[in-house]
Amino acid sequence: MKIEVFEASCCKPTNVYGLVERAMSENGIRAEVTKSVDVMEAVKRGIMRTPAIIVDGKVVYTGRIPEYEEVVGWLTGGK
Amino acid sequence: MFALFKDFADYVVFDWLGLPPGDPFTIALNFFVYGVPKISVLMAVAIFIVSIIRSFIPPEKTKKFLSHRRTFVGNILAALIGILTPFCSCSAVPLFIGFMEAGVPLGVTFSFLVSSPMINEVGLIMLLGMFGWKVALLYVISGVVIAIISGYVIGKLKLEHLVEGYVYQIKSEDVELHEPTFTERCREAGNFTTAFLKKTVLYIAVAMAIGGFIHGYVPSEFLTTYAGRNNPLAVPLVVLIGVPMYNSAAGMVPIIYALVEKGLPLGTALAFLMSVAALSLPEMVILRRVLKVKLIAIYVSILTVAIILTGYLFNAIV
Numbered sequence: 509m510k511i512e513v514f515e516a517s518c519c520k521p522t523n524v525y526g527l528v529e530r531a532m533s534e535n536g537i538r539a540e541v542t543k544s545v546d547v548m549e550a551v552k553r554g555i556m557r558t559p560a561i562i563v564d565g566k567v568v569y570t571g572r573i574p575e576y577e578e579v580v581g582w583l584t585g586g587k
Numbered sequence: 588m589f590a591l592f593k594d595f596a597d598y599v600v601f602d603w604l605g606l607p608p609g610d611p612f613t614i615a616l617n618f619f620v621y622g623v624p625k626i627s628v629l630m631a632v633a634i635f636i637v638s639i640i641r642s643f644i645p646p647e648k649t650k651k652f653l654s655h656r657r658t659f660v661g662n663i664l665a666a667l668i669g670i671l672t673p674f675c676s677c678s679a680v681p682l683f684i685g686f687m688e689a690g691v692p693l694g695v696t697f698s699f700l701v702s703s704p705m706i707n708e709v710g711l712i713m714l715l716g717m718f719g720w721k722v723a724l725l726y727v728i729s730g731v732v733i734a735i736i737s738g739y740v741i742g743k744l745k746l747e748h749l750v751e752g753y754v755y756q757i758k759s760e761d762v763e764l765h766e767p768t769f770t771e772r773c774r775e776a777g778n779f780t781t782a783f784l785k786k787t788v789l790y791i792a793v794a795m796a797i798g799g800f801i802h803g804y805v806p807s808e809f810l811t812t813y814a815g816r817n818n819p820l821a822v823p824l825v826v827l828i829g830v831p832m833y834n835s836a837a838g839m840v841p842i843i844y845a846l847v848e849k850g851l852p853l854g855t856a857l858a859f860l861m862s863v864a865a866l867s868l869p870e871m872v873i874l875r876r877v878l879k880v881k882l883i884a885i886y887v888s889i890l891t892v893a894i895i896l897t898g899y900l901f902n903a904i905v
Contacts, residue, residue, distance in 0.1 A: 547681050548684075548757070550681060551681050551684045551685055551688070551757060552759050552760070553759065553760055554647070554759045554760040554762035555681070555762065556645075556646040556682060556685040557645070557646060557678065557681070558681075566763075567762040567763070567764070568765065569765060570645070570647075570762075571645065572775065572779070
């Protein structure tokens with residue numbers, strides 16, 4: 509599994525990456541995680557609002573700080 | 588509707604603290620104790636409702652909706668959607684690129700970029716709570732008109748070559764967004780409202796304290812002498828002060844309110860509010876990443892002139 513995290517570049521501090529790491533370690537999920545604050549890269553991926561998470565090329569959410577439970581849901585394939 | 592808050596403030600200031608009426612400190616404190624809870628409650632309700640509406644129109648949908656719109660109709664739609672879209676200066680760049688890349692005309696994009704920061708629910712609630720619905724409505728209508736006109740003019744000037752070249756090279760992927768359920772929308776709106784209020788209550792309190800100070804201590808005809816109707820330079824002067832300033836409409840309203848009370852004409856005051864909200868130095872710096880200096884200068888000039896004219900118009904008719 510490949511997870512890409514886009515943090516917000518300003519306005520408010522976001523630590524979505526931290527949430528993703530916690531979700532992975534607490535649920536034994538193995539994945540390749542990348543983190544970016546590059547707005548241009550986000551735009552190219554079709555994201556207009558950060559923070560955002562892309563799981564295996566699919567944008568799962570944008571524009572807010574997710575709940576921990578949601579992150580777990582996305583990483584375990586929406587089960 | 589606001590009588591309860593007034594009674595509460597009077598009770599706290601006169602009965603509980605036993606302060607003498609008419610004293611500047613009493614007046615200032617009463618203004619503060621009345622304003623903070625009232626604005627906070629109004630704000631919570633408005634933000635919750637707007638957050639739910641907003642969840643139906645994310646920018647990813649907006650750009651598709653505005654893509655290849657004809658001028659004028661497109662400008663009107665963009666200005667109206669801009670009201671409901673939250674804006675912070677740093678989101679200007681991704682929004683701008685996303686819009687351009689989706690084929691939204693430059694002028695239409697600008698209508699959106701003007702109305703989004705200029706009109707927002709937080710500022711409107713403050714205007715509604717302190718000045719009443721007529722002034723709030725006047726502000727929305729004039730803001731939308733300015734956004735439509737300035738975007739229309741920029742579109743007609745054919746300034747596409749003044750956008751940084753790389754913007755046209757970016758191709759973004761089409762994303763499929765998760766469509767939230769109604770429960771999710773409500774939960775999300777609730778979380779956002781709580782977080783927002785936590786962050787803003789202090790801010791409102793500071794603004795109300797400054798407003799209260801002006802209300803109680805500054806002599807009531809103070810500003811009439813310097814910035815009244817008989818000074819034709821007052822409007823351009825306050826707008827030029829307001830343009831580089833960075834503050835949200837919300838934080839400005841209590842101060843504006845107190846200034847109007849002290850004799851600043853309403854048109855001059857609203858022009859000041861618009862110039863602070865719509866344009867700021869940090870925003871111009873950020874827009875430089877996508878726009879050439881000349882286009883930023885044209886944008887700022889058109890908007891400044893439009894706001895000054897609006898100020899004169901209101902001073903003449905209100």
